[in-house]
Amino acid sequence: MSGKLAAIAKELERTARVQERASDPAASVWVSANAGTGKTHVLKMRVLRLLLAGVAPQKILCLTYTKAAASEMSKRVFEDLAAWVTLTDEALAADLAKLLSRAPLPIEMAQARTLFTASIETPGGFKVQTIHAFSERLLQRFPLEAGVTPGFAILDDVEARALKRQAIDDVLGQACRNPKSPLAAALDCAVAHAVDDRFDQILGDALNHRGAIEDAARLVGERDGFAEAEARLRAHFGVREPVSSARLIAEIAGLLPTVDCMRLAELFQRGSTTDQKRAACLRDIAAAGAQRSRAHLMHDLFFDSKGGPRGSFATKKTAQTHPETETELSRAQGEFVPLWREFVGCELVEATMALYRLSDAVLQKYSEAKARRAALDFDDLIQRTKNLLASHGSAEWVLYKLDNGLDHLLVDESQDTSPAQWQVVARLAEEFFAGTGTQETPRTIFAVGDEKQSIYSFQGAAPEMFAAMGGKFAGLAHSAQAPFHRVDLNVSFRTTAP
Numbered sequence: 001m002s003g004k005l006a007a008i009a010k011e012l013e014r015t016a017r018v019q020e021r022a023s024d025p026a027a028s029v030w031v032s033a034n035a036g037t038g039k040t041h042v043l044k045m046r047v048l049r050l051l052l053a054g055v056a057p058q059k060i061l062c063l064t065y066t067k068a069a070a071s072e073m074s075k076r077v078f079e080d081l082a083a084w085v086t087l088t089d090e091a092l093a094a095d096l097a098k099l100l101s102r103a104p105l106p107i108e109m110a111q112a113r114t115l116f117t118a119s120i121e122t123p124g125g126f127k128v129q130t131i132h133a134f135s136e137r138l139l140q141r142f143p144l145e146a147g148v149t150p151g152f153a154i155l156d157d158v159e160a161r162a163l164k165r166q167a168i169d170d171v172l173g174q175a176c177r178n179p180k181s182p183l184a185a186a187l188d189c190a191v192a193h194a195v196d197d198r199f200d201q202i203l204g205d206a207l208n209h210r211g212a213i214e215d216a217a218r219l220v221g222e223r224d225g226f227a228e229a230e231a232r233l234r235a236h237f238g239v240r241e242p243v244s245s246a247r248l249i250a251e252i253a254g255l256l257p258t259v260d261c262m263r264l265a266e267l268f269q270r271g272s273t274t275d276q277k278r279a280a281c282l283r284d285i286a287a288a289g290a291q292r293s294r295a296h297l298m299h300d301l302f303f304d305s306k307g308g309p310r311g312s313f314a315t316k317k318t319a320q321t322h323p324e325t326e327t328e329l330s331r332a333q334g335e336f337v338p339l340w341r342e343f344v345g346c347e348l349v350e351a352t353m354a355l356y357r358l359s360d361a362v363l364q365k366y367s368e369a370k371a372r373r374a375a376l377d378f379d380d381l382i383q384r385t386k387n388l389l390a391s392h393g394s395a396e397w398v399l400y401k402l403d404n405g406l407d408h409l410l411v412d413e414s415q416d417t418s419p420a421q422w423q424v425v426a427r428l429a430e431e432f433f434a435g436t437g438t439q440e441t442p443r444t445i446f447a448v449g450d451e452k453q454s455i456y457s458f459q460g461a462a463p464e465m466f467a468a469m470g471g472k473f474a475g476l477a478h479s480a481q482a483p484f485h486r487v488d489l490n491v492s493f494r495t496t497a498p
Contacts, residue, residue, distance in 0.1 A: 018487055020101045022448075025050045025408075027483035028432075030470040031448040034490050039448045040069075042489070043412055044076045046446055047126070048099060050408055051081075052108055055441070057119045057126035058405055063425070064130055065413035073412065074128040081116035131421050132378050135385040138398075139376075145394035146384050153375040160377040167365035168203065171358065183361060189354035193347075203362070206355040210379055211420060213359045226360075230353050237345030245350055248343040253291040255332050255339075256298060261286035267325050271318035278313060299340060302333045309337050382420045389427035399431050407432075407443045414449030414466045422465050429473065433480040442482065445473055 019038065022031050023045035033039045043062065050060055064070040084092055089109070096104035096112060104112075119126045129137070136154060143150040155163070175187040194202050206213070216229040234241055261282045268279035281301050288294035304310045313329040314322070370376065376384065388398060409429050411417065417425070425445075432443040449466045470486065477484035 015489070016101070018489060019045060021485055022046070022446075022487040022489070023049050024483075024485065025053045025055070025444070026442050027485050028444040028473060028477050029446045029485045029487055030473065031446070031487045031489060032466075033448055033450050033488075038489065039412070039450075040073060040076065043073060043410060043446075043448060044080070045099060046410065047077050048080060051115050051119070051126075052096070052100070052111060054111070055408060057115075057122050059407040060126050060410070061134070061406055061408070062126075062128040062410040062412065063134060064128060065416050067130055067133075069412060070128045070130055070133075077126070077128075078116065078119070081119060084112040085116050131417075131424065132381050135381040135424065138385055138388070138402075139381065142388060142394070142398050142401075145391070145398060146388040148376065148384055149374040151374075153373060154381075155370065155373075155375050155377045157378075159375075163369045164207065164362070164366050167362045167369060168200075170365050171361045174361075175358075183357065186354040186357040189350055190358055193351045193354075203355070203358060206359040207362060209359075210363060211383065213356060213363060216356055217360055226353055226356050229356065230349060233349045233352060234345075237349060239342055239345045239349055243342070243346060245343055245346040248339060248346055249291050249295050252295040252298060252336060252339050252343065255335055256282075256285060258286045260328065264325055264328060267322040268314065268318065271321075272315050275315055275318045295340075295343070298336060301329075302336050302340075309333060382418070382424065386420050386423045386427075389424060399427070402428065407441065409445045411445070411447040411449075414447045414469075416449075417465065419465060422469055426469065426472065430476065433473075433476040433482060 019042050022029050022042045025046065029046075031039070031042060033042075047060060047062065051057065062070075062073060064073060080095075084095070087095065092109060092112060093104055096108060100108075127134075139146045139148050139152070140150075143152070171183070172187065175181065175183040178184055190202065191199055216226055231241065233239075265279040265282035265286070268275040268282065278301070281297065285294055285297045285301065288297055301313075302310055310333070312319070312326065314325045319326045370380070388394060406428070409425070409432070411425055429445040432445060447466070447470070474484050474486070
């Protein structure tokens with residue numbers, strides 16, 4: 001038992017050193033942490049050490065994923081700051097020594113007792129916010145630069161869902177009233193691919209990719225055109241530009257004329273059980289009325305159970321007795337395989353473009369409804385902020401104003417941050433490494449996350465970007481000769497003895 005206790009003590013000592021490195025206020029840090037390893041504790045340590053180092057509360061921004069996380073983080077920080085006001089000198093010195101891993105200086109002792117008052121009384125003091133709340137505040141501050149209505153309202157989830165549902169109903173009604181319109185054709189295509197009445201779910205999933213739909217719409221100069229997006233998809237999947245899935249089905253269905261199917265079936269029928277199965281398949285192809293059914297039966301004939309082209313069709317004896325069975329089917333297979341693959345790609349392109357067009361029409365209706373209310377939803381907050389910070393016309397001014405009030409950025413639960421949210425974070429923090437040598441005080445970014453705990457697909461979470469963005473900022477820090485640490489926290493504090 002003593003050996004186990006010694007090992008535990010050694011591991012705890014190592015963890016304390018790692019936490020100290022992660023909370024170093026002079027360095028940017030990327031923390032990968034498992035569940036129960038004290039992510040919030042390290043975040044709190046970093047904020048407290050920043051404040052003790054003399055950083056003004058308003059220069060610190062902590063972005064969290066939920067309001068509950070923001071509330072918990074803020075509560076922990078202010079509990080410690082409040083306690084420092086009333087602790088005895090001995091107790092305060094012990095508390096600070098634990099935080100700093102050294103004896104505190106007299107100036108730090110005095111500073112610690114003033115931080116609570118400074119943090120709550122300083123205008124724009126220490127901020128713990130969700131990224132949506134930060135975006136709202138930024139847009140309210142720069143409405144003209146962001147192209148939003150000053151004093152805009154925020155739609156909650158219930159209101160947003162109701163408006164989106166109404167927009168969907170309006171678009172479906174419009175398509176049904178105009179059966180020869182492109183919108184009606186898109187609806188027919190999408191419904192045909194919606195298995196088990198899953199059309200609402202498929203359209204809802206598509207609407208969640210608003211950025212991709214808007215990007216596709218912008219590839220050409222008009223909102224109702226997706227020609228460039230379709231051309232790119234066709235090129236990617238190897239689909240000829242004018243061809244349709246219906247035309248490909250017709251080409252495929254004509255590869256084996258009925259008379260040839262019946263003739264070959266008769267020859268196969270004279271062979272073994274395997275040959276007779278092939279004969280039955282050929283008879284089914286000949287009897288199929290619809291071209292699509294015929295094409296799918298031909299797929300079963302030409303492809304094996306593993307999804308690859310069949311190596312042979314006749315048994316050795318039948319192939320020797322009737323060589324035309326193998327020869328004719330191999331020839332037809334050689335033509336079938338590329339046509340089938342093009343057909344699969346074409347169906348994918350057509351279904352994708354149908355969803356693009358339907359989703360774009362729904363989003364237009366939804367945007368019009370929001371505009372009438374001078375309102376934004378949560379996705380709008382992120383997209384408008386991303387566009388504001390990326391705009392060449394206003395970004396420099398906005399970042400200049402922010403730079404006067406932001407030196408340290410902390411991102412919690414980074415594994416659940418979406419690509420658009422990462423773009424906001426990146427644009428804010430890139431300025432930290434511009435002209436680093438001229439800064440009197442270090443400017444840092446800190447992020448903590450665990451890909452294994454990601455709420456996959458929720459609000460567009462992209463856990464893989466946590467590592468990618470860590471690499472990006474490591475490169476920026478290296479170029480600016482600024483300290484940057486990668487830290488792993490893997491000791492869980494949630495386990496207990498049986």
